Amino acid sequence: EDQVTQSPEALRLQEGESSSLNCSYTVSGLRGLFWYRQDPGKGPEFLFTLYSAGEEKEKERLKATLTKKESFLHITAPKPEDSATYLCAVKSSGTYKYIFGTGTRLKVLA
Amino acid sequence: SQTIHQWPATLVQPVGSPLSLECTVEGTSNPNLYWYRQAAGRGLQLLFYSVGIGQISSEVPQNLSASRPQDRQFILSSKKLLLSDSGFYLCAWSGSGLTIYEQYFGPGTRLTVT
Numbered sequence: 441e442d443q444v445t446q447s448p449e450a451l452r453l454q455e456g457e458s459s460s461l462n463c464s465y466t467v468s469g470l471r472g473l474f475w476y477r478q479d480p481g482k483g484p485e486f487l488f489t490l491y492s493a494g495e496e497k498e499k500e501r502l503k504a505t506l507t508k509k510e511s512f513l514h515i516t517a518p519k520p521e522d523s524a525t526y527l528c529a530v531k532s533s534g535t536y537k538y539i540f541g542t543g544t545r546l547k548v549l550a
Numbered sequence: 551s552q553t554i555h556q557w558p559a560t561l562v563q564p565v566g567s568p569l570s571l572e573c574t575v576e577g578t579s580n581p582n583l584y585w586y587r588q589a590a591g592r593g594l595q596l597l598f599y600s601v602g603i604g605q606i607s608s609e610v611p612q613n614l615s616a617s618r619p620q621d622r623q624f625i626l627s628s629k630k631l632l633l634s635d636s637g638f639y640l641c642a643w644s645g646s647g648l649t650i651y652e653q654y655f656g657p658g659t660r661l662t663v664t
Contacts, residue, residue, distance in 0.1 A: 484594075527593070543593060
């Protein structure tokens with residue numbers, strides 16, 4: 441059964457303190473791994489799609505990487521506005537379904 | 551550009567009352583459409599998805615149902631709400647078929663069953 445596990449569940453950082461969020465997955469034939477940002481009371485906002493091991497994508501202070509078993513979302517010199525829940529999802533071959541992790545709640549303190 | 555709308559934004563309903571949540575997508579055709587529920591502090595639970603008009607796949611047996619009367623319209627319904635139906639309901643769309651497309655989410659509906 442396809443499964444996604446995110447860690448840590450919650451993370452508190454000081455402004456400027458870089459860190460990484462982890463997304464471990466077990467899927468039969470990964471076709472895509474997706475990262476989303478979700479602010480309280482809002483729908484998830486798409487950030488990145490990664491297709492194959494070794495791929496990296498960057499956007500401002502965020503960088504997503506992918507291996508055959510996990511993905512990392514690296515946050516460099518975070519700011520308070522980066523505070524949100526970050527969700528990871530996977531899509532495997534032959535299915536219309538996306539499997540989501542439970543997310544990492546990030547709080548960046550000024 | 552594509553946009554996705556959901557309404558209402560918030561809803562408070564008594565136990566046993568009916569429910570109808572609506573989702574519409576603009577700027578694309580023949581999208582795959584999805585309904586999710588998100589409990590407080592939890593991940594997204596897939597409820598239904600649709601790959602075409604009148605085609606509905608149910609993921610969780612419960613008192614909810616979904617319909618897709620038009621290409622870009624997706625409706626979530628219930629005849630009698632339960633307390634456990636409270637949550638944040640999200641509609642999402644992706645490109646058609648099995649191609650690897652990212653999903654885009656609507657703003658959500660906060661449902662409280664009292």
